[in-house]
Amino acid sequence: MTKRELAPSFIPADIEPRLYQHWVDSGYFTADSSSPKEPFTIVIPPPNVTGNLHIGHALDQTLQDCLTRMKRMQGYEALWLPGMDHAGIATQNVVEKQLAAQGLTRHDLGREEFVKKVWEWKAESGGQILGQMKRLGDSVDWSREAFTMNETLSQAVLTIFKKLYDQELIYRAERIINWCPRCLTALSDIEVEHQDDEGEFVSVRYGDGEQSIVVATTRAETMMGDGAVAVHPDDPRYQHMIGTEVLLPLVNRMIPIIADELVDPDFGTGAVKVTAAHDPNDFEMAVRHNVPFVVIMNEHGVMDGTGTEFDGMDRFEARVAVVAKLKELGRVVAEKRPYIHAVGHCSRCDTTVEPRLSKQWFVKVAPLAKAAGDAVRDGRVKIEPEELAPRYFEWVDGMHDWCISRQLWWGHRIPVWYGPNGEVIVVGPGESAPAGYEQDPDVLDTWFSSALWPFSTLGWPNQTEDLKKFYPTSVLVTGYDILFFWVARMMMFGLFAMDGVPPFGTIVLHGLVRDQFGKKMSKSKGNVVDPLEFIDKYGADALRFTLARGSNPGKDQALAEDWIAGSRNFATKLWNATRFAMMNGATVEGDLPAVDSLNAIDKWILSRLSETTAQYTELLSTYEFARASEVIYHFAWDDLCDWYLELSKEAFASGNAQSTQRVLGFVLDQLFRLLHPVMPFITEELWTTFTGGETLMNASWPIVDVSHLDKSAEELITQLQRVITEVRRFRNDQGVKPSQKIPGRFIAPADVAQYSSAMAFLLKLELVDFTASASVEIGAIKCELDLSGAVDVEAERTRLEKDLATAKKDLATAEVKLNNQGFMAKAPENVVAEIRERQAATTADIERITAQLAALK
RNA sequence: GGACGAUUGGCUCAGCGGUAGAGCACCACAUUGACAUUGUGGGGGUCACUGGUUCGAUCCCAGUAUCGUCCA
Numbered sequence: 066m067t068k069r070e071l072a073p074s075f076i077p078a079d080i081e082p083r084l085y086q087h088w089v090d091s092g093y094f095t096a097d098s099s100s101p102k103e104p105f106t107i108v109i110p111p112p113n114v115t116g117n118l119h120i121g122h123a124l125d126q127t128l129q130d131c132l133t134r135m136k137r138m139q140g141y142e143a144l145w146l147p148g149m150d151h152a153g154i155a156t157q158n159v160v161e162k163q164l165a166a167q168g169l170t171r172h173d174l175g176r177e178e179f180v181k182k183v184w185e186w187k188a189e190s191g192g193q194i195l196g197q198m199k200r201l202g203d204s205v206d207w208s209r210e211a212f213t214m215n216e217t218l219s220q221a222v223l224t225i226f227k228k229l230y231d232q233e234l235i236y237r238a239e240r241i242i243n244w245c246p247r248c249l250t251a252l253s254d255i256e257v258e259h260q261d262d263e264g265e266f267v268s269v270r271y272g273d274g275e276q277s278i279v280v281a282t283t284r285a286e287t288m289m290g291d292g293a294v295a296v297h298p299d300d301p302r303y304q305h306m307i308g309t310e311v312l313l314p315l316v317n318r319m320i321p322i323i324a325d326e327l328v329d330p331d332f333g334t335g336a337v338k339v340t341a342a343h344d345p346n347d348f349e350m351a352v353r354h355n356v357p358f359v360v361i362m363n364e365h366g367v368m369d370g371t372g373t374e375f376d377g378m379d380r381f382e383a384r385v386a387v388v389a390k391l392k393e394l395g396r397v398v399a400e401k402r403p404y405i406h407a408v409g410h411c412s413r414c415d416t417t418v419e420p421r422l423s424k425q426w427f428v429k430v431a432p433l434a435k436a437a438g439d440a441v442r443d444g445r446v447k448i449e450p451e452e453l454a455p456r457y458f459e460w461v462d463g464m465h466d467w468c469i470s471r472q473l474w475w476g477h478r479i480p481v482w483y484g485p486n487g488e489v490i491v492v493g494p495g496e497s498a499p500a501g502y503e504q505d506p507d508v509l510d511t512w513f514s515s516a517l518w519p520f521s522t523l524g525w526p527n528q529t530e531d532l533k534k535f536y537p538t539s540v541l542v543t544g545y546d547i548l549f550f551w552v553a554r555m556m557m558f559g560l561f562a563m564d565g566v567p568p569f570g571t572i573v574l575h576g577l578v579r580d581q582f583g584k585k586m587s588k589s590k591g592n593v594v595d596p597l598e599f600i601d602k603y604g605a606d607a608l609r610f611t612l613a614r615g616s617n618p619g620k621d622q623a624l625a626e627d628w629i630a631g632s633r634n635f636a637t638k639l640w641n642a643t644r645f646a647m648m649n650g651a652t653v654e655g656d657l658p659a660v661d662s663l664n665a666i667d668k669w670i671l672s673r674l675s676e677t678t679a680q681y682t683e684l685l686s687t688y689e690f691a692r693a694s695e696v697i698y699h700f701a702w703d704d705l706c707d708w709y710l711e712l713s714k715e716a717f718a719s720g721n722a723q724s725t726q727r728v729l730g731f732v733l734d735q736l737f738r739l740l741h742p743v744m745p746f747i748t749e750e751l752w753t754t755f756t757g758g759e760t761l762m763n764a765s766w767p768i769v770d771v772s773h774l775d776k777s778a779e780e781l782i783t784q785l786q787r788v789i790t791e792v793r794r795f796r797n798d799q800g801v802k803p804s805q806k807i808p809g810r811f812i813a814p815a816d817v818a819q820y821s822s823a824m825a826f827l828l829k830l831e832l833v834d835f836t837a838s839a840s841v842e843i844g845a846i847k848c849e850l851d852l853s854g855a856v857d858v859e860a861e862r863t864r865l866e867k868d869l870a871t872a873k874k875d876l877a878t879a880e881v882k883l884n885n886q887g888f889m890a891k892a893p894e895n896v897v898a899e900i901r902e903r904q905a906a907t908t909a910d911i912e913r914i915t916a917q918l919a920a921l922k
Numbered sequence: 923g924g925a926c927g928a929u930u931g932g933c934u935c936a937g938c939g940g941u942a943g944a945g946c947a948c949c950a951c952a953u954u955g956a957c958a959u960u961g962u963g964g965g966g967g968u969c970a971c972u973g974g975u976u977c978g979a980u981c982c983c984a985g986u987a988u989c990g991u992c993c994a
Binding site for chain 1: 924926927928933935936937941944946947950951952953954956957959960961962963964976990991992993994
């Protein structure tokens, strides 16, 4: 318990690496599954193995660390479990890009070699983000670090696949799926991003003469795959044509005109082409009406099999050529160009998605999604903030079956084997396929394994101690942007795999970090910021505090470097205040003196501390990070530094401050504890230095002491603050320099007068005998001063007139209310009393100020 | 097209049925001690618009406008 000296100034880089290493080495982050303490569990939203720490991670992780550290201090067995996601497409793309630089494709290497290459890459440069998490100060349990492609997590994947398959919740079917012609794989609905693109809307006449119909399309190139034309069954324009056939131009095939409810008669001409193999809506209609599937494009999005001149053209090239040809044939009735409409793009490479008829594996989501919705509906799982719950319901209640097969090599290979005679078997963990069987070449969607994260990371399907202790997890903290991608899927699989126990108790959704003007960060805009640069420049605590302070539930936040600098200033403030306290003998040793024995200043700060502790703890516990940060910031800076330390300086200077030394020590000790979850580094350094304790990480969370609440002390200090502020203002108006000492005295009731010397000390007044030349009145309290020279009458008059105007205005608004019969009759008593008090106070002010103005001559 | 949210000082955002708040920015003064990564004082908003409810509306309700996000 040897106390150390505090360095003269706060340099984050001097303390952060040392403290983090110490925490890890001491095992403070490691959770104990055999502990009798109540568990608190958070699993990290696993960053991509290809990823770098971006500002969104910094926010997400700051909030998680805040909660984890607070709960740990509150006596929970806190586990924050870290790990990474293998990120199928993203990772495969990165490694393929590296190969491309050498002029190679993955096919040159072959599947086995390629996958080996990805693992190698993962080992050497993947997981950079883990190092970056350490810079941020994340108190994650490194001994439990997980990776979706690890052995145990892969076992979990096999287990659940088989379980779902056995319950007929996984099936294989030929459907229209989203296809990326560049990645050459199927995509799920949510891996498709819709953008408003400029296209064209061409109306084409099918058939001739009487037997003709005009269809409008944005995708003319697919017309060669048309199997029908569809109209709404009630559309009067086309009644006579339903059931007949028209000629399909270019390929000169007769196709039927069918009637289907799906057609919107108000859209375009009310007649649409039905291209069963190349459009999901058309597919549905085609199934209903037995329309043939005509495939006219290969997997690269190149026209193929039409038997026309267009074969071999890229789809976009073909679109132009087809329209040109139709024009030539006189079949184009109208053209709208540009025509803005929503087009799907691959979320990984931005290529325009091509709907493609193909055989894929699907999860039948209806029963799973129902359960996922119900868990929130019946309150077993809470979504914070509540406003975002409708979005969740909208999605889980209207979810399509989930396409889970991907034509990739990097990922969990689908555990389905096909026999020589068309047998299909699913090979679970520990099982093997019979000889002569071949495994499905595809892998599973990355989100399939991510959906298992809350329990696969705890050892499931094995009934591990971790699983028993830490499942279900307490809170899931993540951005609202992956509510659908990830959260809903964890809910579905968690409920399914864990016998109806949802994977978490509360889903805490935060927003996105935007630039200082509230614009979305993007590489193309060049407004992306690097959290590591900020950590280097201002320290991790400053970045964390800024992010927490900006984090209102479910809302995006703007971030500017200036705000981070402001947080760094706050850290510096804490540092300097602690140095000052230590210089003046603040201590945590010995009992806190009985509150009755303390002066009002000490009573006041203890009261404020209790209030702050209560508010702050409540706010953090309800995920109100911004408001919590605001509360603690103002307590530390305003109450503690600007007022308490200032008001106590006289006591310290007089050498008679034993109680205050102890109170200050107590307040600092508690403040460090409260701030530790958000600013772990500086608080650890200050606390261990100041108290000589081993670590703040395991110190107990402050408890509100109601016996410290003291309204009368608060009222008294409020009075002192008013007096001080008014006298300062007077000095300022009179041009008296802040450092200049002038004679002064207070004429005040005893309870205020008692603190004359404290006030005089910070107002730079000398309590000596003198003849007053000026005075400041604050209600019943008067401060007389000797300006030893001419008072600036004009400045004084200006000020008094301004005060008078304000008082008169306030009186007027109060009297309007009091003269309003409706108000007097219906307003609650306490409000009326308040207005009456205001009337009395402003009346007194007006009298006083008027008298002062008259005295000025 | 559907849904949700937003509109408050120069900027970014809190708040809320009873005299408008913060941070940053701005103006003035101050540098022999905790802190210029500072202190003190100050200026600045008819709370998008139009109606309604109410004794009282920035806050509740309806409509309008603009912006944003998600879904189709």
